[in-house]
Amino acid sequence: MRALSLAVFFGLWWGAALIAAKPALLPAPPAVLLFAWRAIRSGAMPRNIAITTLRVAAAFAVSMLAGSSVGYLAGRSRRADTLIDPWLIILLNLPVLVVVVLCYIWIGLNDVAAVLAVALVKVPTVMVTVREGARALDPGFDELALVYRLPWRQRARRIIVPQLAPYLAAAGRSGLSITWKIVLIVELLGRPNGVGFALDELFQTFDVAGILAYGFAFAALMLLVEAVLLRPWESHANAWRR
Amino acid sequence: MRMPGAANAGARYLAAHGIGETSSPAAPAAAQPAGYGVLGVRIDGKSYADAGRRREVLRDVAFAAAAGEILALLAPSGAGKTTILRIVLGLDRDFRGEIRLPQGRLGVMFQEPRLLPWLTVEGNLRLVTGGDPSEIPGLLSQVGLEGTENLHPKALSLGMARRVALVRALLGRPAMLVLDEPFVSLDPRSATELVSLVARAARRGGTLVLLATHDVDQVLGYADRLLVLGGKPARLAADCPTSPALCSPNEAAGRNFKQKLLSRFPFLSAEPAPEAAP
Numbered sequence: 001m002r003a004l005s006l007a008v009f010f011g012l013w014w015g016a017a018l019i020a021a022k023p024a025l026l027p028a029p030p031a032v033l034l035f036a037w038r039a040i041r042s043g044a045m046p047r048n049i050a051i052t053t054l055r056v057a058a059a060f061a062v063s064m065l066a067g068s069s070v071g072y073l074a075g076r077s078r079r080a081d082t083l084i085d086p087w088l089i090i091l092l093n094l095p096v097l098v099v100v101v102l103c104y105i106w107i108g109l110n111d112v113a114a115v116l117a118v119a120l121v122k123v124p125t126v127m128v129t130v131r132e133g134a135r136a137l138d139p140g141f142d143e144l145a146l147v148y149r150l151p152w153r154q155r156a157r158r159i160i161v162p163q164l165a166p167y168l169a170a171a172g173r174s175g176l177s178i179t180w181k182i183v184l185i186v187e188l189l190g191r192p193n194g195v196g197f198a199l200d201e202l203f204q205t206f207d208v209a210g211i212l213a214y215g216f217a218f219a220a221l222m223l224l225v226e227a228v229l230l231r232p233w234e235s236h237a238n239a240w241r242r
Numbered sequence: 243m244r245m246p247g248a249a250n251a252g253a254r255y256l257a258a259h260g261i262g263e264t265s266s267p268a269a270p271a272a273a274q275p276a277g278y279g280v281l282g283v284r285i286d287g288k289s290y291a292d293a294g295r296r297r298e299v300l301r302d303v304a305f306a307a308a309a310g311e312i313l314a315l316l317a318p319s320g321a322g323k324t325t326i327l328r329i330v331l332g333l334d335r336d337f338r339g340e341i342r343l344p345q346g347r348l349g350v351m352f353q354e355p356r357l358l359p360w361l362t363v364e365g366n367l368r369l370v371t372g373g374d375p376s377e378i379p380g381l382l383s384q385v386g387l388e389g390t391e392n393l394h395p396k397a398l399s400l401g402m403a404r405r406v407a408l409v410r411a412l413l414g415r416p417a418m419l420v421l422d423e424p425f426v427s428l429d430p431r432s433a434t435e436l437v438s439l440v441a442r443a444a445r446r447g448g449t450l451v452l453l454a455t456h457d458v459d460q461v462l463g464y465a466d467r468l469l470v471l472g473g474k475p476a477r478l479a480a481d482c483p484t485s486p487a488l489c490s491p492n493e494a495a496g497r498n499f500k501q502k503l504l505s506r507f508p509f510l511s512a513e514p515a516p517e518a519a520p
Binding site: 147154158240 | 331332333347348350352354356358359360361365369370394396420
């Protein structure tokens with residue numbers, strides 16, 4: 001069914017391109033594939049995709065780690081939640097562009113600023129999801145850990161993380177899709193390489209085939225990561241429920 | 243630790259019912275020298291906030307116990323047995339009084355099994371063994387659950403899950419076993435088997451057992467002492483030692499003892515067992 005759905009999408013696209021008959025504005029799939037093939041052979045596309053993937057991975061790791069830790073704290077302690085909540089509301093409502101521009105101004109046009117900007121945008125949503133998970137932790141299992149004097153490492157691994165797993169998985173899956181989109185904006189605004197930078201160059205020359213080729217290639221890679229890494233992990237984490 | 247309340251209640255109970263001296267393995271706190279017992283419980287008062295007011299649920303509950311002793315905390319549902327156990331375990335610290343626990347490991351069986359649903363039976367048991375799983379197969383076999391090691395709790399009946407929880411409590415030769423309504427939802431035969439398992443652990447390993455139940459029949463026959471809670475707020479109404487003769491349901495002395503107990507404390511008459519979820 002998925003393959004059929006994709007085939008229908010490409011069929012409609014091809015049909016629309018033929019009807020429009022303006023290859024500069026809406027190129028047909030073969031023109032996009034041709035661009036992609038040439039960009040792959042020249043090494044530009046793999047290089048740009050690799051750089052962007054590294055930035056996505058770094059920002060994803062930072063936002064998941066920071067968002068999960070702070071979200072867990074807020075979910076477990078009412079006092080911490082009261083302190084953190086106003087910050088959370090500010091971060092949730094701050095426009096992405098403001099965060100990115102401020103990071104570049106304050107830290108400089110470098111990868112640290114780029115990754116930090118993406119992480120700052122993503123952290124609040126991870127926090128909210130994990131906070132809900134932490135609030136839903138079963139106090140009965142906390143008591144079990146207490147009376148059996150389980151070491152904190154075992155408590156975290158065997159009792160807390162399995163209960164948080166569905167929330168971490170949800171935060172991870174939604175996090176990845178948002179993170180890579182923000183990384184492209186960050187690259188477009190202030191990096192000399194990566195998919196976002198390449199898209200900016202292609203925009204300058206109105207190269208729609210190139211824009212589509214990069215867009216589809218990177219989206220396909222992210223879908224692959226989700227299908228190969230995130231979805232199986234989520235399925236594994238929830239296996240006991242079935 | 244001085245336990246005047248418990249001693250007086252027990253002595254009053256015995257005198258009032260003419261049950262006389264007993265020869266239980268461990269005599270009551272009143273007969274012991276100062277400092278007796280590895281467990282000391284003194285709850286002067288315990289109250290809960292209820293609609294903006296404090297509602298006192300426990301007052302003057304005091305008792306001590308020695309290693310190897312089996313204490314049955316007997317009271318109707320809702321009288322405060324679980325609250326006492328929670329205070330003893332350190333899960334509720336909002337009370338007036340003092341608790342002294344035995345040195346060593348605690349084995350606990352909550353009213354509901356509290357098995358981690360994402361771990362197998364073996365995983366649940368290994369969690370508390372501290373790296374020594376050698377006892378697991380033997381104990382599982384003793385409760386009739388051999389071959390269930392790889393099952394998840396979801397695949398167990400409530401009775402089976404409760405037996406796994408009992409095995410978890412017994413692992414590692416605990417210094418003290420705390421059991422909250424341990425035999426609810428078990429058929430009489432399984433309950434008898436588990437009773438003897440708990441009694442063996444107490445006799446052989448010197449494990450102190452503190453067990454809460456609402457059912458007199460469940461504890462007659464193996465408890466060394468009955469701690470009866472009654473009144474509002476609940477107080478220790480009786481702390482009476484038992485003996486095999488007094489407790490055997492088939493012996494005249496045993497039947498007499500139970501009748502006297504029930505006539506003195508009518509609230510201990512049979513009542514529906516509380517529901518528990520796996």
